[in-house]
Amino acid sequence: MRWIIKPVPSQNEIDELARVLKVDSLVAQLLLQRGITTYEEAKKFFRPQFSDLHDPFLMQDMDRAVSRIEKAITTGEHILVYGDYDVDGTTAVALMASYLRERYPHVATYIPDRYNEGYGISKQGIDFAADNDVTLIIALDCGIKALEQVDYAHQKGIDFVICDHHRPGETLPKAVAVLDPKREDCNYPYQELCGCGVGFKLIQALEINSGGSVDGLIPYLDLVATAIAADIVPITGENRVLAYYGLEVINSQPRIGFKAIIDQIKKKALSITDVVFIIAPRINAAGRMKHGQHAVNLLMETNLEAAKKFASEIETYNADRKNLDREITEEALVQIKENDEQQNFTSVVYNENWHKGVIGIVASRLIETYYRPTLVFTNSGDKMAASARSVKGFDVYNALDACSEYLEQFGGHKYAAGLTLDKAQYHKFKVAFEKTVSETIDPNLLTPEITVDAQIDFHQINPKLMRILKQFAPFGPGNMSPVFMASRLRDTGYGKGVGEEEKHLKLTVLQDGNQRFGAIGFNLAPKWPAIKSKSHFDAVFSLDENEWNGRIELQFKLKDIR
Known part of the structure; x- marks a missing residue:
């Protein structure tokens, strides 16, 4: 692996921000590396507010989208909410459909079959809409390149509102409205929304137009945070605000479908990483193994017993997915070796x-x-x-x-x-x-790259630093968990391989003096022979907390050793 150490800001910049924020120089350095240079920027980073969200009507075509949906509701049209079969698409459909259904009854959902229809808007889906007297389709997380399909729908008397975040082609579909912050003619201030995020901006605009406030949309943010995490979009700007409050909803008042999943996994407080590796794969498994509509049904369910049944089925799909994933990966590795x-x-x-x-x-x-x-x-x-x-x-x-x-x-x-x-x-x-x-x-x-935020000495590592670093969350692209490098480390002599096939490395490390920290390195057991002689080594790691027998201790999550 290549170790790339981020440029260190000037000492004057570090000292000034440390003084203004009353933090130590290491924290000031980490903030400056994230583009935070003032008290106001730090306040927005550590204390995201709904007031930091942009006006949704800044997005090209938003007024047209709102007008068309309001017309459909006023005149009693049938609306179909259509979305992709992955996490971003199914959460976006659940978000839009549940919001509209609270205000209007004639709303149906449609997820294309991954195998019979493939990705995006299908003619089969449009035929379904026509057969059910639908005159407006709201497409989420897809549609930006669906030129033929939108024309086909138009021939059947069906209008489209498209909410997408993928790159447009040279020509846009002839929809009533095309919401996509990546449109060249769109001057919306933040381009990195996921599909569910664009859907959220649309319901925000609908809410504003009906005299409501964004505070009334908080219950939908568990869906938005899950989509942000799963689609691996930058957790900066608006995404940071939405993910921050969405995690609060997941951990305090999740929708019934999420509660059914969380009850199965028996984990208390979920981080954005837990959402990526625990909730998202289960939602995805429905579309991968069976049909994405199962995920939408779970996410929109309001009865806990019914949701538990859906969650149990999805747990089975996820287990099947894991087995297939393992088998196919092994076969593919053999093929690569031969080719x-x-x-x-x-x-x-x-x-x-x-x-x-x-x-x-x-x-x-x-x-x-x-x-x-x-x-x-x-x-x-x-x-x-x-x-x-x-x-x-x-x-x-x-x-x-x-x-x-x-x-x-x-x-x-x-x-x-x-x-x-x-x-x-x-x-x-x-x-x-x-x-x-x-x-x-x-x-x-x-060659894989590890980006190191800062070089650090053990005397700088303490519970206070950990408390501040936890406030940097939620982590993700654009705001990764801080990674440190420490030099001249030694193992105390009790290092060993642990876990399945002993492929993980567990050790206790010290630097110069007597201060020592526990460390775990996933898949790093092959590095063990190089350090068991108690010779010096350098390590790259993030800081974590290890809870054991009611005690919480700081621990290194090793990323590499040399």
Whole structure:
């Protein structure tokens, strides 16, 4: 791994911010590295307020979206809330549909089938709307490239309001309103909303227009926080406000569906990391293994017993997903090893029998072993479909765009995308993708990188520092948990491998004097021989708390050792 130490601000800047905020220089340095230079900025960071949210009507087409929805309600039209089958899409559908249903009865939901319809707006979904006398579809987390589908709906007398956050193509669909902060002609101040976040801005606008306030929307923020966490968008700006209050809702008054999941896992206070690794995979499992509508049903359920039944079913889907994920990853690793001479800069694997619902997870797993842009293909009807994942710093969406002559469709983000192609194009595309990546990627990006916030000595580490660092949460892209580097460490001699197959490293470390800290390094057991002689080493780690027998002690979560 490459250790990249962030530039240290000038000592004058550090001293001035430390004086203004009455914090020590280490905390001031960490804040400056996050772009926080004044008391007011620090106040917004540590104490997010709803007043920090932007006016939703600053978003292009928001007035048109609100006007069309209000007209539908006034004239008694049937509304269909349509969304993608992943966490962002299903939470967005639950958010919009539950908000509208509290005010109006004729609202239905629709999640496309991952296998029969694929990603985005389908003609099958539009036919369903037409068959049920729907005249307005609100699409969430999809639709920005659905030019043909929106035209098809128009022929059937159906209007569209699109809420998306993916990159638009050159032409926008001819919808009544297209809400997407990434539109070139949209001057909305914050571009990093997820699909559910754009949906939240729409209900905020509806609430303002009806004389309400944003405070009345607090109960919906558990959905928004979950989507922010799962979609790995930056937890900065508005996303930080929404995630901060959304976590409070999850931990104090979660909706019935979340309560059913949390009761099963028996965990007290959930962090944003817990949402990513505990709640999100379970919601996702419905769309991966069965149908995304199951997740929407759970998230909109108001009866606890019914929600527990839904949650139990989803728990089974999640267990099945884990088993498939493990099996397919093992098969894909074998395939990469066999093909490795032809693929130096990318990993592209294919098996017609792999489950389409887990290929995105498998792509992420493969990057843990072979750190390079990765595509995992399987069959989808008479076509081939793939999930793409990238390494830090490389835009896989742009690489796919450069190979688009071989693709039927593609879409997504810098680090994650989906695509379909005709089977006859697979080998040509595979060669073109390898060539594109090899010519455009910085070779350094093929080595995993750890970004270090600050070098630290043990005397600086104490419970007060930990209390302040906990207030930096919620963590995520744009505000990662602080990472430290310490030098000239030694193990006390009791280090060992722990866990399944003893692949994790547990030790107690000291630096110069007698102060010592416990440390755990996941998957770092191979590093043990290098330090068991009690020779000096450097370590990169984040700070954590370990609770044991009622005692709480500071602990290092090791990321690397050298």
